[in-house]
Amino acid sequence: xxxxxxxxxxxxxxxxGGSLLILLFLAMPLKYFFGMPEAVxxxxxxxxxxxxxxxxxxxxxxxxxxxxxxxxxxxxxxxFIPFGNILFDRKLEKLETV
Numbered sequence: 001x002x003x004x005x006x007x008x009x010x011x012x013x014x015x016x017g018g019s020l021l022i023l024l025f026l027a028m029p030l031k032y033f034f035g036m037p038e039a040v041x042x043x044x045x046x047x048x049x050x051x052x053x054x055x056x057x058x059x060x061x062x063x064x065x066x067x068x069x070x071x072x073x074x075x076x077x078x079x080f081i082p083f084g085n086i087l088f089d090r091k092l093e094k095l096e097t098v
Contacts, residue, residue: 005060005061005064005065006061006095006096007096008042008057008064009036009057009058009060009061009092010089010093012050012053012054012057013054013057013078013088013089013092014076014083014085014086014089015050015054015060016050016053016054016079016085016094017053017078017083017084017085017086017089018049018085019043019046019047019050019051020047020082020084020085021082021083022043022047023040023043023044024082026039026043027039027040027042027043027044028040028093030032045059051079054075054079055079056074058072058075058076071092074088075088
């Protein structure tokens with residue numbers, strides 16, 4: 001497997017995972033505790049764009065790069081779990097060094 005697509009995927013995963021964390025732990029408290037719903041609108045839109053980009057990157061890795069389907073399934077699952085992309089990135093980092 002080429003290293004460049006995997007590096008791009010790892011970067012995209014960390015961006016998407018980071019945007020989820022910002023949404024959950026910054027924007028949501030701002031909305032519900034401080035009455036600032038604009039925070040969720042802005043961060044939610046950015047996160048939505050990054051999530052769609054991440055899903056397209058999963059499809060690219062699956063069909064073009066031909067990585068195992070189990071990684072694609074795991075990539076989709078971790079996108080919904082806070083800190084999931086960080087843990088998955090560590091697994092992919094080990095793959096990259098092999």
